[in-house]
Amino acid sequence: MEAMTHPFIIQTLAALAGNPTLLGVDVILVATILSAVAALAVLTAIYAATTVKDPMAKRVKALNARREQLKAGIVASTNKRKKLNHQNQAADRVRSILSQFRMLQEDQIKVTQEKLMQAGIRSKELAYFIIFARFVLPVVLGLTAVVVVYLVDYFPEWGWIKKYGVTAFTILGAYKAPDIWLKNKISKRSDAIRKGLPDALDLLVICAEAGLTVDAAFNRVSKELGRAYPELGDEFGLTAIELGFLAERRQAFEHLARRVDLEAIRGVVTTMIQTEKYGTPLASALRVLSAEFRNERMMRAEEKAARLPAIMTIPLILFILPVLFIVILGPAACAISDNFINR
Known part of the structure; x- marks a missing residue:
């Protein structure tokens, strides 16, 4: 096996060594990788287009479940009851952990449940998981950042200000991540x-x-x-x-x-x-x-249209006007330089 593998590797390396390079990068290798990524994107688009689901199917199922709950106060089918019991058990475990750390407040739970309803999520037990994520994510990601930045010293060229900033940003972002996710879903739904x-x-x-x-x-x-x-x-x-x-x-x-x-x-x-x-x-x-x-x-559409000229000013100055100057003044500058060189 080794006798067959080594010549193949040598031939492959020799073939790659003869490929053209641009700024030290193999052009053929980069083109092959980009072609593979493009083919994967095309296949993903075809799969997404051929497997379109009815957006109302899941919502109708949730509405029917709500109808049954309003009728009898319980879920009719045994499978749904088992699923809800499993979710309640997980929520009870999370609730007990949060209670031990004295992190549960009635106002906080009600606000989180209301935000979940505004985001289109009907499960009230998910509020405990959101609060639990606010507690767990800063600890896990913060410890990971401390280990990577300080203990392992993965970035030795960074100064202490940059290391401290990255660690603090990681902890703050981990704490705010559940709220940002909820706010984003509420904004899109609204x-x-x-x-x-x-x-x-x-x-x-x-x-x-x-x-x-x-x-x-x-x-x-x-x-x-x-x-x-x-x-x-x-x-x-x-x-x-x-x-x-x-x-x-x-x-x-x-x-x-x-x-x-x-x-x-x-x-x-x-x-x-x-x-x-x-x-x-x-x-x-x-x-x-x-x-x-x-x-x-x-009025909102007219407001966006009125803001458009001010928004387009910066791209116009940075990208369009330099190109116009090059196209208009470039031939004249070339002619002037040729005349001076000939003299």
Whole structure:
């Protein structure tokens, strides 16, 4: 085996030694690696395009589970009950660990659970894991940074200020990482809901004028907008379920306002509660809200368009104007230099 391997290695090294190089880098080797990466990207894109899943399938399953919980207070199927029991056991272990270190506060748990709901995560037990991650990640990553930077001295050329800065940044980033992840998910979900809210209100107006009840209208809108705006369809579908099963309809609207971190949703909830309380016409109020939200969306688009010239100033100065100067003044500079050289 060694007799066959050594000649092959020698031939490969000889072939690589004869390849052209650029700044000491083998051009053929780099081109081969880039071609492999491009082929992998193409295969990944093809796989992602051919395995598109319905975005509402998982959400409909979660809504059905919520419906069963509202009906009986427990999950109907045995498999789901076992899964929930397993999750509760893991959450109990994490809760006991946090209780030993006196890191559990009721206000902190409620705020974290509310943020999880705003991010579209229905499991309340995940709040304990988020709090646990705030405690564990700084310790683990901080110790790793200390070992790598100070004990192993992996970067001997760094000064003490740079070493201290990297260690402190690692510990602070590890502590803030769960909150940043939650905030990012909440922001993306809120933006997606904000985009589809005017269309949803228009459909609610049509359903109200057609004579549908409020819960039937929310259910219909969630089905119609489920594919275009799955986040909004999810929230409206859950609101329709709670309108049908909760004792007070006001609670369902208040839950919607807590689950979505948007001032527009709070305005819709206030309007719905007032129409339920005072009997005011629902269609006219929703039509006014829809017009306001469309005007706000147009104003945001106009604001972004107005900021565009100021944003484009720096790229214009750095990248476009130098190229224009080279193209325009380059031939004249070459002609002038040739004339001086000839003289």
